[in-house]
Amino acid sequence: MHLTGNYPEWWNGYRYHEPVNVWVASMSREATRDILQKKYYLGDDSSGMIGLIPQNIILSKSYGGGVSHFIDTVYIKHTSGGTSTLSFKSFDQGLEKFQGTQRHIIHLDEEPSRELYIECMMRTTATEKDFYGMILLSMVPLKGTTDMVLHFTDNDRIAGVPKDGRCFVGGTWDEVTHLTDDVKKDLISSMLPHEIEARTKGIPVVGTGKVFTMAEVDFLIAPKEIPNHWGLVYGVDPAATSPGVWGVVLLAHDRDEDIVYVIKDYKMSNLSLSAHAKNIKGMLPFGYHNTITGLIDPAGAGENQETKVQTTYALRVDHDLLLSKANKVNNAKEITINKIRERIHKGKFKMFYSVEKGLKKGCYNLLEEWRMYSRDEEGVIFKKNDHCLDALFYALRGLNMAVSTEELRWSKHQTRQVGNLY
8 A cells, every 4th residue: 555555544554645665575586576476465367366466556567686587676556646666675685785775665574684674774764854764574483582573572562552663563373364274283283393383373482481381272262251250350560660561460260160260451551540540440340440459569559760659559549449469479470370380281270362353352462471471591581571461460369359240239239238227
């Protein structure tokens, strides 16, 4: 749509009103031809593959690159009346081929070297008024937690939320609707263990080992209505600074079967304390925000580094949330992790998550952190991107405080009856 200027009505991102100059590149010229040209942008008549760019607005093509049927440049009619240019390249051509002229958009398919990425940044940097440049990366993190992966995922970044001019969006095979279960099984059977998670879930190999190695099929279930007699309790991991990331997780406890269900999560940044409080209330059954207990990071009792407001105090007094400090004794995190493992092994821990028609439902923020949670070479857990996980740990430690809406309604009814006697 950037190349053509033909944007759908729902598009709320940046719009180019003039023709654009675009580069796209993959690892090799053969990969660029077979994937980016034939399966993505231009299509392939011989296989019936339809490209993103309609044939009737392609004005002309030039061939080159030293590879058979490799298209060098495509000239595309823009809605403004001008002509956009789409040029194809490959990483193996070297940095020199990515030097020189300015480009509006560069799409790199698969992970580039840091040097190549920086060179592309230079090409998309504004050197004139009203110029807007962007780089798009579509990559499978097969090389692990590289500098390029960290460039987009570190510093408390949330998937889909731009920060410092960068944004990442994770993708899984669950969202690839054209892959059947049989095709997925055939593909997975030929992969190495570390490739499976990188290719099917977009999880890079991190540290010396993942913390949670249990099969997701053993605990992930589709979201469903929960009975009124199940106990509810939630955990809160607030940020120490106003624009920081908050994580909240709501649990439901089936006390008859002793099964814990992780039913909702919340992860946001750049909001006021009042906005976070409103969103937390929205996670809870209406009218029960001051009777269902939340376990909060003990550090939340301290002052916000910027506003100097005591977070827990403000949530309790100004926003009427029922909060208690979470137990944060030595080794509490490791103890809780071991209890989660034990529960999953016994079928006593379930997490709501599903993907329907490409739309994620349930605890996708928590699951994203869960999949990346890992240890360093000394076995110490990396302390980053764990806001929902910490909230989960706090809530689990307060499971004995879980209370059901059925119990609360009965309690209110009894209070009213007693009051009527007087």
